[in-house]
Amino acid sequence: MFENIPVNVGAAYEGERIRSANMFVELAGPKSIGAELVRVKEDVEDGRIKVIGPDLDEMKQGERHPFGIKIEIAGKDLEEDLEGVIERKIHELCNYVQGFMHLNQRDQIWCRVSVEAKEAGFRLKHLGEVLIALFKEEFNIIDKISVTLITDEEKVKEFVEEARKVYEKRDARVRELSEEDVDVFYGCVMCQSFAPTHVCIVTPDRPALCGAMNWFDCRAAHKIDPEGPIFEVEKGEVIDEIRGxxxxxxxxxxxxxxxxxxxxxxxxxxxxxxxxxxxxxxxAFYIPELDGIGIVHRNYKGETPLGIPFSTMAGQCSGGKQVEGFCGLSIEYMRSPKFLRADGGYERIVWMPKEIKEMVFDFIPEELRDKIPTEEEAVTIEEIKEFLKEKGHPIVKRWKEEKEVTKEKKEEKEEAEETPAVYAPELALPTSGGVRIVLKNAKIYAEKIIIKKKK
Structure with missing residues (x-):
């Protein structure tokens, strides 16, 4: 199938990592821009591959370029609802190519090409050939497919804007549903090649962490591939509705x-x-000094209030680990009415980058919008604390309540320690009916001891 491809292609290369020392070029990623998009069309030129902008042989080692992957498909059984499902497969199928690394999804993609792949003669047009062949093999409902790969900066910018409009339309649809409306959730284990214990639970109120799959997408994916990585999860008994x-x-x-x-x-x-x-x-990460929660996304380049950047924090809680106080999430989940509701929702959020705040601004309760600082107002713990006090963030009331509770507990402890005690190795209590009660090694506490002279 891949005789004309100068590198090997197969599932064995899924999960391959290309480090900077072995990298020829980086495409998209956190220091550039990029996106991927699948559209169902009626008229598609089957097998067409188009590269807009420089191909790999026109790039220099160590460079970074914007990158767009646009795939158009046609077929009598295809419908718009399947676009997100098929789009999510780009991640998996790109990683079948030896020497090509694809991470993340949607407008967060991050790709690298190894030095060995480039020297072997690998070009972007070969990536297009692989995607066409693998998508047709994976989805027999695809009759025609074309691939456009974009590296021209201005064209990528236009493409990213186009893609984001499509993403928003998809996400808005699922906001009409809630967990109470359905009996079935969905699970996804697509990322277990590099996160062996990770199981993504997708509900109407909680999209996949990657942001690429919502409840409707998962339903469609399971329908067309019942044995695939996305499976039904019976909701079962509601153990704790608030925590979920x-x-x-x-x-x-x-x-x-x-x-x-x-x-x-x-x-x-x-x-x-x-x-x-x-x-x-x-x-989402807990800030103990503030008893609040911060949010940071992968595009944020600075340090978080914890004193570490996104990359370091991601390394601590990724890989399928369950780490209390840290949780990966999608931006769309921040638009959900159940967003971290067990922790207080937005009333517990005390910091986030300006870029995120602008993306979810309309979903933050109006009375809190100016009370959550971004990196432009505060970054250190002390700066954030002063900002929250000045703006009257609800967390300030929480601090006072906790301080009062702590003070009461301290006073109770001190009072117990100061209460006079009478110790007796053996103490007999007066009773009637011929019964005698004896307390061994008794220690009796009393607020007051009154001694009266017997008359």
Whole structure:
């Protein structure tokens, strides 16, 4: 099938990582722009591959270029609802190519080409050939397919804007549903090639961490590929509605994580947060000094209030780990009415980058919009604390309440320690009816001891 491709192609190369020392060029990624998009069309020129902008032989080692992957498909059984499902497969199928690395999804893609692949003669047109062949093999409902690969900066910018409009249309549709409206959730283990214990639970209120798959997308994916990486999860018993704990979800993560993860809270970063793969768009992280939660996304280049950048934090909580106080999530989940509701929702959010805030601004309660600082107002713990006090963020009231509770507990402890005690190795209590009660090694506490002279 791939005789004309100068590198090997197969599932064995999925999960291959290309480090900077072995990188020829980087395409898109956190320091550039890029996107991927699948569209169902009526008129598609089957097999057409177009490269807009410089190909690999026109690039220099160590360079970074914007990158767009646009795939158009046609088929009598194809419908618009399947676009997101087929689009998510780009990640997996690109990684079948030896020497080509594809990470993330949608407008967060990050690709690299190895030095060895380039020297072997690999070009972007070969990537197009592989995608066409593998997509037709994977989805027999695709009759025609064309691939356009874009590296011209201005064209990529236009393409990213086009793609984002499509993403928004897809996401808006699922906002009309809630977890109470359905009996079935969906699970996804597509990322287990590099996060072996990660099981993504997708509900109407919680899209996949990658942001690329919502509940409708998963339903369509399972329908066309029942044996694939996306599977049905019976909701089962509602164990904790606020935290988002369901017996069916617990059973699914226990089974699919090889017994590593026993339970999951879908709407909390505490105790049993959702596992994180590495494809997440953002991370929610607990800030102990503020008793609040911060949000950071992969496009943010600076340090978070914890003193570490996104990349370091991602390394700590990715790979399928369940780390209390840290949770990968999609930007779309921040638009959900159940967004971290067990932790207080937006009333518990005390910091986020300006870019995220602008993306979800209309979904933040109006009374909180000017009370959550970004990197432009505060970054350090002390700066954030002063900002929150000045703006009257609800977390400030929480601090006062916790301080009062702590003070009461301290006073109770001190009072107990100061209360006089009478110790007796043996103490007999007066009774009637011929019964005698004897207390051995008794220690009696009393607020007051009154001694009266017997008359």
């Amino acid at each position: 704990e369901y017996s069916g979800a617990n059973d699914a993560v226990l089974e699919k994580s090889q017994g590593t993860i026993e339970k999951v809270y879908l709407h909390s970063v505490f105790e049993y947060p959702h596992t994180s793969c590495g494809c997440f768009e953002a991370i």
